[in-house]
Amino acid sequence: MASIFTRIMQGEIPGHFVHEDDRCVVIMTIQPMKPGHVLVIPREEVDHWDDLPEALCNHLMAVSRRVAKAIKRAFPCERVGMLIVGLEVPHVHIHLTPLDAMRDIQLENLPMADPDDLAAAAESLRAALG
Numbered sequence: 137m138a139s140i141f142t143r144i145m146q147g148e149i150p151g152h153f154v155h156e157d158d159r160c161v162v163i164m165t166i167q168p169m170k171p172g173h174v175l176v177i178p179r180e181e182v183d184h185w186d187d188l189p190e191a192l193c194n195h196l197m198a199v200s201r202r203v204a205k206a207i208k209r210a211f212p213c214e215r216v217g218m219l220i221v222g223l224e225v226p227h228v229h230i231h232l233t234p235l236d237a238m239r240d241i242q243l244e245n246l247p248m249a250d251p252d253d254l255a256a257a258a259e260s261l262r263a264a265l266g
Contacts, residue, residue: 139227141177152251152258155203155265159195162203162261164254165231167246171257172211173233176200183226200230206264207234210257217241 144151145161155162160178176196182188188196204216213234220230221243235241 139181139225141175141225141227141229142179142181145177145179152254154206154258154261155199157199159192160199162199164249164258166249166254168249168254168257169231169233169242169246170211170213170240171234171253172207172213172261173231174203174207174261176203176230176232178228182228183222185220185222185228185230188228196228196230200232202265203261204232206261207232210260210264219243 138146140149143149144163152164153161154164154174158179160176162174162176165173165175176199178188178192178196180192185193200218204218207213207216211234214236217233217235218230220228222228233240
């Protein structure tokens with residue numbers, strides 16, 4: 137069965153896309169730690185990040201780096217944190233989120249974001265990506 141991320145990429149479930157290429161997408165997460173929190177997801181369904189083909193892993197890191205710089209422009213912050221957890225969905229995804237303090241890192245019990253807020257955040261990031 138296709139993962140929720142594959143279903144979003146195929147248009148079965150709505151998503152707020154920031155970046156798309158032939159190997160990955162970047163979408164707004166519906167439960168952000170802070171505004172600007174995105175997920176970098178390979179199109180290929182791989183469960184564990186350490187099983188990614190090396191070229192794909194390198195591509196995801198390059199995209200993550202570019203998007204992190206855009207997050208800093210669109211959502212001024214001290215740092216952009218990166219997490220690869222992989223427990224909630226069996227499809228590799230990299231969390232990128234603006235951080236100003238350690239308390240900003242939280243993955244459980246996050247409220248659902250307003251779709252209009254996600255759309256605005258996605259637009260801000262696309263603009264920052266140029």
